[in-house]
Amino acid sequence: MPCVGLIVNDGKDLALRTADAIEERFVQAGYEVMRVSSAGGMVGFANPDQHLRTLGHTACVPASFRRGMELALVLGGDGTVLSAARQTAPIDVPILTINTGHLGFLAETYLPKLDAALEQVIAGEWTVEERTMLVVSVLRGEQRRWEVLCLNEMALHREPLTSMCHFEIAIGRHAPVDIAADGVILSTPTGSTAYALSAGGPVITPDCPVLQLTPIAPHSLASRALVFSDREPVTVFPATPERLMMVVDGSAGCYIWPEDRVLIRRSEHPVRFVRLADHEFFQVLRNKLGWGLPHVAKPGNGGAA
Numbered sequence: 001m002p003c004v005g006l007i008v009n010d011g012k013d014l015a016l017r018t019a020d021a022i023e024e025r026f027v028q029a030g031y032e033v034m035r036v037s038s039a040g041g042m043v044g045f046a047n048p049d050q051h052l053r054t055l056g057h058t059a060c061v062p063a064s065f066r067r068g069m070e071l072a073l074v075l076g077g078d079g080t081v082l083s084a085a086r087q088t089a090p091i092d093v094p095i096l097t098i099n100t101g102h103l104g105f106l107a108e109t110y111l112p113k114l115d116a117a118l119e120q121v122i123a124g125e126w127t128v129e130e131r132t133m134l135v136v137s138v139l140r141g142e143q144r145r146w147e148v149l150c151l152n153e154m155a156l157h158r159e160p161l162t163s164m165c166h167f168e169i170a171i172g173r174h175a176p177v178d179i180a181a182d183g184v185i186l187s188t189p190t191g192s193t194a195y196a197l198s199a200g201g202p203v204i205t206p207d208c209p210v211l212q213l214t215p216i217a218p219h220s221l222a223s224r225a226l227v228f229s230d231r232e233p234v235t236v237f238p239a240t241p242e243r244l245m246m247v248v249d250g251s252a253g254c255y256i257w258p259e260d261r262v263l264i265r266r267s268e269h270p271v272r273f274v275r276l277a278d279h280e281f282f283q284v285l286r287n288k289l290g291w292g293l294p295h296v297a298k299p300g301n302g303g304a305a
Contacts, residue, residue, distance in 0.1 A: 041083030077101015157183025172232030
């Protein structure tokens with residue numbers, strides 16, 4: 001019997017009702033359905049000494065999920081997709097993202113098109129697009145104190161008040177650099193349209209094998225976002241005597257102390273997004289963020305000639 005997963009933001013009534021209908025449709029088509037909550041992929045915030053992420057990359061994979069499942073359908077908003085990525089990437093299960101949230105930047109389909117999307121999935125008419133994930137580790141000496149998978153970005157800054165910090169950052173074999181800023185963001189191409197974009201970083205198309213380092217409010221006219229190969233591991237040393245807060249994908253994090261260092265490297269397990277049609281990234285930017293829209297009236301676009 002073929003098997004699919006169903007990852008649901010069970011805090012939203014709309015997602016729950018839609019999940020019931022999807023589960024019934026797949027059962028009628030002869031599928032086994034493994035339904036879980038997206039909360040299983042939410043790591044949360046904790047002191048490294050108290051956290052369970054030392055279990056490693058597979059800590060968020062649901063017990064009922066297994067390698068070889070055809071795909072998992074994800075019901076929720078972008079936050080739900082970030083959680084689902086941690087639940088599926090370690091076992092290489094593709095995810096079909098169905099938006100029941102707000103912006104839906106990471107959504108592949110929407111509720112008005114759901115019936116057609118399910119028919120297409122059951123017929124096997126879909127492809128897979130891989131997106132880079134990161135492994136973010138907190139180390140003290142040789143001890144791994146905290147670790148999590150990351151799809152968008154890692155942000156490191158002071159807490160609770162915003163003020164300038166110093167960071168020593170080593171990128172692969174290159175000489176370390178010193179950055180003075182309110183914080184730093186290390187993002188994937190997927191994350192380039194999230195926090196890094198708000199901090200002034202460039203948009204990067206998802207097929208580029210690169211990472212991006214973006215200072216937050218840097219105290220220098222020369223500090224700008226840097227794009228480099230994702231084959232290069234990145235180590236961040238906090239050169240500030242106070243503790244800092246590290247936030248991963250906006251929903252996970254821990255305190256970073258002066259004796260800690262943060263290691264970020266590309267995961268061997270990418271997120272595998274199900275695509276029902278050609279994924280036109282520039283069109284997504286246009287629809288969701290207004291990129292490339294004409295700012296003056298032109299003939300043929302509905303404005304005055």
